[in-house]
Amino acid sequence: MPTRLLADRATDLVLVVLGVSVVVFLLMRMIPGDAVAIMLGANTEITPERLAALRARFGLDQPLLAQYLAWAGAALSGDLGTSLWTGRPVAEEIAAHAGVTLQLLAMSLAFGAALAVPAGCAMARVRGGAADVALRVATIAGITVPSFWLGIVMILAAASLAPWFPAVGHVPFAQDPIGNLQRMALPTLALGLPILASLSRLVRTAMLDALGQDYVRTARAKGLSERRVVYRHALRNALLPFVTSVGITAGYLFGGAIVVEQVFALPGIGRLVLGAISERNYPLVQATILMVTVGFVVVNFAVDMLYAAIDPRVRR
Amino acid sequence: MSLVAALRGHRLLSFALALVALQVVLALLAPWIAPHDPLAQVVVRRLKPPDAISWLGTDQLGRDNLSRILHGYRASLAISGGAVALSLVVGGAIGMVAALRRGWTDRIAMRLMDVVFAFPLMLLAIGIVAVLGPMPWTTGLAIAVVYTPIFARLVRAPALVVAQSEYVAGARAIGASDARILLRHMLPNLASILLVQASLLLSAAILVEASLSFLGLGTQPPTPSLGLMLSEGRNFLMLGPWSAIFAGLAILFLSFGFNLLGDALRDTLDPRLSKLA
Numbered sequence: 001m002p003t004r005l006l007a008d009r010a011t012d013l014v015l016v017v018l019g020v021s022v023v024v025f026l027l028m029r030m031i032p033g034d035a036v037a038i039m040l041g042a043n044t045e046i047t048p049e050r051l052a053a054l055r056a057r058f059g060l061d062q063p064l065l066a067q068y069l070a071w072a073g074a075a076l077s078g079d080l081g082t083s084l085w086t087g088r089p090v091a092e093e094i095a096a097h098a099g100v101t102l103q104l105l106a107m108s109l110a111f112g113a114a115l116a117v118p119a120g121c122a123m124a125r126v127r128g129g130a131a132d133v134a135l136r137v138a139t140i141a142g143i144t145v146p147s148f149w150l151g152i153v154m155i156l157a158a159a160s161l162a163p164w165f166p167a168v169g170h171v172p173f174a175q176d177p178i179g180n181l182q183r184m185a186l187p188t189l190a191l192g193l194p195i196l197a198s199l200s201r202l203v204r205t206a207m208l209d210a211l212g213q214d215y216v217r218t219a220r221a222k223g224l225s226e227r228r229v230v231y232r233h234a235l236r237n238a239l240l241p242f243v244t245s246v247g248i249t250a251g252y253l254f255g256g257a258i259v260v261e262q263v264f265a266l267p268g269i270g271r272l273v274l275g276a277i278s279e280r281n282y283p284l285v286q287a288t289i290l291m292v293t294v295g296f297v298v299v300n301f302a303v304d305m306l307y308a309a310i311d312p313r314v315r316r
Numbered sequence: 317m318s319l320v321a322a323l324r325g326h327r328l329l330s331f332a333l334a335l336v337a338l339q340v341v342l343a344l345l346a347p348w349i350a351p352h353d354p355l356a357q358v359v360v361r362r363l364k365p366p367d368a369i370s371w372l373g374t375d376q377l378g379r380d381n382l383s384r385i386l387h388g389y390r391a392s393l394a395i396s397g398g399a400v401a402l403s404l405v406v407g408g409a410i411g412m413v414a415a416l417r418r419g420w421t422d423r424i425a426m427r428l429m430d431v432v433f434a435f436p437l438m439l440l441a442i443g444i445v446a447v448l449g450p451m452p453w454t455t456g457l458a459i460a461v462v463y464t465p466i467f468a469r470l471v472r473a474p475a476l477v478v479a480q481s482e483y484v485a486g487a488r489a490i491g492a493s494d495a496r497i498l499l500r501h502m503l504p505n506l507a508s509i510l511l512v513q514a515s516l517l518l519s520a521a522i523l524v525e526a527s528l529s530f531l532g533l534g535t536q537p538p539t540p541s542l543g544l545m546l547s548e549g550r551n552f553l554m555l556g557p558w559s560a561i562f563a564g565l566a567i568l569f570l571s572f573g574f575n576l577l578g579d580a581l582r583d584t585l586d587p588r589l590s591k592l593a
Contacts, residue, residue: 297434
């Protein structure tokens, strides 16, 4: 890969991360009312002296730019602040909850992406007529079904059809691998089905595009079987847009995960952030948004680089 | 009449349009057609299954599900529709101005859009609502903010092509102002792209609004809201799942209608794509 491209993209990456940190910083400065008074909590009597002391402790009496630099500098060295309620470092809290969310994301993405390829290829072979319209309507319904509603319906179905099945809650994989996978099965389905629908639509469009290309006609003219034409020749090229969109899908999937975690009572990042919001634990909210977003920016950067490595046309 | 003529031969588009129109009309007429007061609690009729009095059953406080869903449509459409309109105007303007001016304006504007786009959509929306407090307008604003870069990025590429066209050069030669070029020459050429995307994003915004309300970061009780009905119904799932089931179906139909509409519009407005689809 040319170093020029890598350098350009790396500069973009740094600028975006910088911008993200500014947005997160300013967002937390927009809290109406006195954030410090909120932080003192309901149990402490609020006196002007206490407020001033706390303001000085958090550096809130400094100019905005100085505050940002102090905060960003600390974040760069790994200090994201401490949780207001537990007093533990925020980074520790995030790390403790990240595993569940990552497992959920990985499982639903694997489920959706793995099934989307054969489903999309099958859909590309059915063209025109009633079957085509039915498939199209079905995939749109799949994309627009609210995953949290799907989760609730699944819990309801499991409770009446298989009452013994542990549908909600969480046990760590290390402690009880089978119990862990059982409890992750329904959330994975609820989150993965919309992904399956949207990705298989994408594979279908890309396949139809690929099937119209000259090399496919050549392959057919050579007398190759339709199966071989579809899976060996067209699919390889159809998979390229698929790879990039999987990266984008991951970001979208995270939004769904926040809600699905709530439905299935999974102790992941979503629950962490929502709990922090209801406790007005702003340092934790701030750090979680920053960490998760930077994580996604880095992952998308990696996917971009992977894409450039696979597809010579992107390299220029 | 001309609408009927135009729709002849576009069965999917007609169907989508009818589905959307039906739901919009139901939402607009909710205060008049809802069979009961959506806030009235009938203590003796709690968690009832569908019957002759309440066609879709009642919730945990004995409120009529159908009436609450009709009013919920209103809230959902008002918030997500307002959010998409705002992001369409702001994001569309940013994308078009960036394409017309190019240079530093373009670079700075699009970098700012990249920054907002970098956030996972729901996470930024949650952050904004958390900071401003959960109210209908903050939910709408949060959705508008996260959608703005989508419109800006979407419009910029085709706007660049339009901005290079001879008729824009011609308009400039006779001394047309930037504002006139944007509104009279560029906007009409980008309208179909914006229309399709607005419909698709409205479909997604309905889901985002429902999710935020479900999480307690949108419409607040006792105001009827589809997302809220789901989260309240969830606690009484085993006793009476009807409010959760029907509220979810309502969200699905609403979001589905706009998605299908956007999809069918894209085919109709862009014949090049319909060969593929």
